Amino acid sequence: MNTIEIQEALDRLAEFESQRDQIEVNKCVLLDEVKIPAEVEEIVRNGMKQMGEVEGSFAPTIQGIQNEAETKLALIVVPDEIKAALTEIDRQRAAIRTHQGDEEVKVALRIRAIKAEIQTNVEEKTKDVYAAIAQRKAEIEAEFAGKAEAVDENIKKLTEEIKAEIRVLKVSVKAKTYQAVYNKGRITWNTDKMEAWIIDHPFLKEARKEGDPSVTIRKV
Incomplete structure (x- = not known):
């Protein structure tokens, strides 16, 4: 579509x-x-x-x-x-x-x-x-x-x-009554691996997790 x-x-x-x-x-x-x-x-x-x-x-x-x-x-x-x-x-x-x-x-x-x-x-x-x-x-x-x-x-x-x-288009679309709102996937961090070491240890970015994008149908 x-x-x-x-x-x-x-x-x-x-x-x-x-x-x-x-x-x-x-x-x-x-x-x-x-x-x-x-x-x-x-x-x-x-x-x-x-x-x-x-x-x-x-x-x-x-x-x-x-x-x-x-x-x-x-x-x-x-x-x-x-x-x-x-x-x-x-x-x-x-x-x-x-x-x-x-x-x-x-x-x-x-x-x-x-x-x-x-x-x-x-x-x-x-x-x-x-x-x-x-x-x-x-x-x-x-x-x-x-x-x-x-x-x-x-x-x-x-x-x-x-x-x-x-999710494919990655944009929000608005119609007469409803709009489909695209929300990027939520980014979360594993706090057990972060703490103070993240500044000196860039490899801790491996703990970064990005969720799947979501779409919300709302009334206009």
Whole structure:
């Protein structure tokens, strides 16, 4: 390649980059179009609302259980003259608390069962829609992955070709969007052989190492 051909290659590289960006834009547009239908969202909202209402509807029941327990406990008075009855009183209190706990567990289990039934109903009505949406999104991702891979391969191949030609020409080339910048090979020294002897011993130049030149592709 000569300089003009490299400029043309750099412009093609910019076109490939633009194609890749457009592929991503097109994919995002299609993904945005794959939305959950309004009626499905309404089903989910109603289900969540119903589950919230379940706990609220049982709140008076739970409060009644607690009030009943507190009322019964308040009726248990320990007379000073009946110290021997303390053991029985403790037993009664424990029995009331146990009964209270049992009743609250029953209510909690009932709430859980109703909410599970609502959740199952919502999932049954919406599972096919969510599955279809997930499938469509997977198809879009797969379709555009192939397109993006093809463009990426073109970008990689053309980039390597440009770098190889720049190494031969040993000059930087600038195009409309990109420029190929030629960098001379880095020179390094073996410091173990240098130190103070290099001035009096020119042969130490053998320790001089020059790396391969490199090419960097940059946007203009």
